Amino acid sequence: MSERPTYTPFHPRWYRPPVSTWWWLKRPSSRAFILRELSSIFVAWFVVFFLLLVAAVGRGEAAYQEFLRWATNPGSVLINLVSLLFVVFHAVTWFNLAPRAMVVHIRGKRVPGKLIAASNYGAWVVTSILVAWIILAGSR
Amino acid sequence: MDDRITLRLARYRPEEEAEPTFEEYEVPCRKDWVVLDGLNYIKDQLDGTLSFRWSCRMGICGSCGMTVNGEPKLTCETFLTDYAPGPVRIEPLQNFPVIRDLIVEMTDFMQKLTTIKPWIVRDEERPLAEGEYRQTPDEMSEYMQYSMCINCMLCYAACPVYSLDPKFIGPAAIALAQRYNLDSRDEGSGERLDILSQHEGIWACTFVGECTEVCPKDVDPAGAIQRYKLDAALTSLKSFLLPWGAR
Numbered sequence: 001m002s003e004r005p006t007y008t009p010f011h012p013r014w015y016r017p018p019v020s021t022w023w024w025l026k027r028p029s030s031r032a033f034i035l036r037e038l039s040s041i042f043v044a045w046f047v048v049f050f051l052l053l054v055a056a057v058g059r060g061e062a063a064y065q066e067f068l069r070w071a072t073n074p075g076s077v078l079i080n081l082v083s084l085l086f087v088v089f090h091a092v093t094w095f096n097l098a099p100r101a102m103v104v105h106i107r108g109k110r111v112p113g114k115l116i117a118a119s120n121y122g123a124w125v126v127t128s129i130l131v132a133w134i135i136l137a138g139s140r
Numbered sequence: 141m142d143d144r145i146t147l148r149l150a151r152y153r154p155e156e157e158a159e160p161t162f163e164e165y166e167v168p169c170r171k172d173w174v175v176l177d178g179l180n181y182i183k184d185q186l187d188g189t190l191s192f193r194w195s196c197r198m199g200i201c202g203s204c205g206m207t208v209n210g211e212p213k214l215t216c217e218t219f220l221t222d223y224a225p226g227p228v229r230i231e232p233l234q235n236f237p238v239i240r241d242l243i244v245e246m247t248d249f250m251q252k253l254t255t256i257k258p259w260i261v262r263d264e265e266r267p268l269a270e271g272e273y274r275q276t277p278d279e280m281s282e283y284m285q286y287s288m289c290i291n292c293m294l295c296y297a298a299c300p301v302y303s304l305d306p307k308f309i310g311p312a313a314i315a316l317a318q319r320y321n322l323d324s325r326d327e328g329s330g331e332r333l334d335i336l337s338q339h340e341g342i343w344a345c346t347f348v349g350e351c352t353e354v355c356p357k358d359v360d361p362a363g364a365i366q367r368y369k370l371d372a373a374l375t376s377l378k379s380f381l382l383p384w385g386a387r
């Protein structure tokens with residue numbers, strides 16, 4: 001046994017089960033995972049929507065009114081509603097996972113995961129209120 | 141009590157067949173019997189040609205991992221009564237090539253394991269005369285969880301990333317790298333980062349979290365990988381902001 005065993009990835013006698021394209025439909029957790037990955041498309045859509053809004057505002061009053069008309073038609077509202085659901089799903093799953101990646105010690109003691117998740121949610125709420133306040137105060 | 145339960149076993153005899161087939165065996169379904177007891181009963185009483193790995197029967201050796209009704213399980217701690225009235229489908233671990241019946245080829249994992257240097261790395265070894273490297277209980281608790289890994293490979297069987305890209309270094313190997321990185325006696329985290337910051341290392345993980353779900357020892361490999369990503373990102377940020385600073 002002095003020689004190191006060599007690994008042959010494609011041994012003729014070994015059976016390698018094929019991976020189905022639909023592997024992610026088998027388990028609820030993989031379905032949730034694929035939905036979370038898919039949500040990135042909708043996050044990107046929100047960014048594009050926001051950039052279009054900024055561009056319209058930059059081009060003046062008429063362009064802004066045109067943008068508002070486009071944004072309030074039923075198709076756009078529907079897309080944005082679906083996007084909102086996906087973005088919320090993305091945010092919630094992300095914050096629930098945060099304690100797994102963040103290990104914080106305060107005075108030599110490990111901060112419990114629930115507290116880390118709660119502080120993330122807290123920061124989310126505070127930021128949302130701040131943004132809402134800026135927008136609503138500006139519109140008055 | 142004379143309840144019985146049917147086990148549907150995946151059989152693969154490479155000298156006879158091109159792909160696995162299923163065979164059914166009826167075994168006693170006793171309250172204290174695990175799936176492994178059923179397999180040993182078959183091997184002893186019904187069909188001596190059945191091949192499978194096992195050793196300790198108590199969740200320590202990590203040899204008896206198989207797919208039970210589609211889920212990766214240690215068969216020594218999976219009770220038959222939980223699957224009554226059956227039948228129970230038993231297949232080899234997923235994502236590994238099958239050598240025979242319920243036995244998978246695991247050299248891939250063993251080789252990956254050695255690449256992350258799962259031992260205490262020192263810049264300079266202290267002479268023996270100076271005594272042992274000492275550690276406080278607090279320092280030990282930092283890595284204790286990750287040291288519970290028994291190399292059973294259930295996490296690899298559960299990982300969709302590994303099934304789609306077999307080059308992925310995988311959950312257990314990364315969790316074990318963290319076990320040594322977080323050890324106060326170790327100085328090898330830089331060397332490990334060079335290997336694990338490659339594409340097939342930590343960044344291939346998309347945080348499905350299945351590895352943690354199936355882990356029989358509560359190691360939480362998914363958490364270990366995400367912690368590693370955060371550390372790696374901070375390290376590269378630091379070396380960008382402070383290029384003259386040593387790592």
